[in-house]
Amino acid sequence: MMHQHGIGGWMAKRRLKSPDKVALVHGDGARMTYGQFADATDRISAVLRQRGVGKGDAVAYLGENSPEFLQVMFGAAQLGAVFVPVNTRLAPPEIAHVLTDCGARLLVHDPEFATRVAAAVPAAQPPHVVVTGEGSADRPGLAQLARSTAADPAGHADTGHQDPAAIIYTSGTTGRAKGAVLTHGNLTWVALNCVVDYDVVSTDVALMISPLFHVASLGMGALPVILKGATMVLEKGFEPGRALAQIERHGVTMLSGVPTTYQLMADHPDWASTDLSTLAKLTCGGSAVPPRILNAYEARGLSFSQGYGMTEASPGATSLPPTMTRTKQGSVGLPHFFTDVRITDVNGEPAPTGSIGEIEIAGPNVFPGYHGLAEATADAFTPDGWFRSGDLGYLDEDGYLHISGRLKDMIISGGENIYPPEIEQLLGELDGVTGAAVIGVPDERWGEVPWAIVTVRPGASVDVDTVRAYLDGKLARYKLPKNVVIVDDLPRTASGKVRKADLRARFGA
Incomplete structure (x- = not known):
C-alpha cells in the first residue's frame, strides 16, 4: 500500500473528513468545497x-x-x-x-x-x-x-516527512537567490506550530491578502487552515478597501499581513464603518508593529500576534501572543511549540540571559539545506545542528526574544526582504559609479526603503533616475533604490569593507 505521510496525502484526507465544507472562496465569491x-x-x-x-x-x-x-x-x-x-x-x-x-x-x-x-x-x-x-x-x-x-x-x-516538498528562493547575501529546500515534515510541523500557537480551528475563515509565493502566507497561512479544514478567502492582490469589504462580507476571523497592510487598512475611509466583529486572530510579521497601528486596532478591540522567522524555518520561529503585545512590546515572543531558539556569543557558546548574540533555531520546521549548495548549507548550521540565522538578539528573563540587529544588513520593505549585495553588484556595473553601498532608511509607509550611497567618476552624470532606469528590469521594483546620494568617499574598515553602520548613522535617521 502507498504511504503519503507528507502534504501529498492532505487532499484525500480532507475529502474523506469534510467533503462538503467550503475550502476556498475566490474571485467574486465563487466557492469550492474540500471535495x-x-x-x-x-x-x-x-x-x-x-x-x-x-x-x-x-x-x-x-x-x-x-x-x-x-x-x-x-x-x-x-x-x-x-x-x-x-x-x-x-x-x-x-x-x-x-x-x-x-x-x-x-x-x-x-x-x-x-x-x-x-x-x-x-x-x-x-x-x-x-x-x-x-x-x-x-x-x-x-x-x-x-x-x-x-x-x-x-x-x-x-x-x-524527510522528502523535499518545496524550494523557496531567498535572496542570499552573496547576491544570487538561494533555494531553501523545505521538506514535507518542515511544512507539516510549521502548520502544527500555527494550529497550537494561534488556536486555528475548523470554523475559522482566513483572508489571504498576502501572496502565497511568500513562505509566511504558505506555511503559516494556507497550510494550517487546510490542515484544520477551515475556509480560506483567496485574494489575488491587496487593496485595503476591498480587504475591509471581504472581512465584513465573509465573516473573516483570521488575517495575516505585514505592518504596511494593517496601516493602509486603518487609514482607509471605510475603516470606521466596516463591521470587524468576527475578526479574532491577527498575525503580523516582517517587522515590529508601530504603536500608531497598535492603537488604531486596539481602539476597535483588536490586538496582534507578532512573530519572527525566516524562509529556512518554514518560516516561523517565535510568536508573541496578543495578551503580551503591550507587556512585552518590542519583543517577537516565545519559540513556537515545536521549535527551539537560543542565543550564542562570538565563540558559539550559550550567551547569558539579556546578552546579545546570534539567534540560532532548531526544530522539525527547520530546513535541511540549500538546493545544490553544500558549502552554503554547511555554513548555515552549527556543529551541533542549529541553524545560524545571521540575526542578533537576546532572550529576556522570561524567555522572550528581542531582535537587536542584523548580521547580514538585510532590509525589510513592506514585508519583502532586500539584500544589499544583490543591488550593489549591479550598481558596480553602471557606467560612472566607482563605489556603492545600499542601506535601509526608515519609511513611514514601508518600514524601510533602500537608499544607494555611491561614489562616482569625475564628470559622470548619476542620479536617482538614471540608477532606477538602469536597474529596472534587472531587479524586482521593490528593490530599486528610493534615493541616491553621491558622496566623496565611502567609509571603510582597514580591510576595505564599507562601514554601513556609519552610513546608517549619517543617512538613516
Missing part, C-alpha cells in the same frame, strides 16, 4: 504526470493567489514532485535563475506574466510551460487540460 478541491487537485496531478513529472522533479509556479496555485502545489506533492513558487515581482533574469537553478521540469504561469516568461524561458528551458485558465485552442490552459484529464491515483508516490 471539489481534492478532485481538481487529482486531475491537475494527472496533467503534471502526463508531462513527465515524477518524484523529485521541480514544478515551478508563477502566479497570483488562486485555487490553481494550491492545486498545483498539492498535485505536485501527490507525485512526490517539488513545488517551486516564484515571486511574481521578479524580473526576467531573476525568474530565469530560479527556473535554471531548480531544474524545473514544468512551469505553470498566469497569462499576465506571459511577456516575462517569454523573456526568461529561453535561458532556463523548462521542458513544459502551461498557462493557467482556459488558454487557447492550440495551447490549452490548465483548466482546459484538467477538465479533459481523468484522475490517476496510480501515479501517486510514496512520500515521507
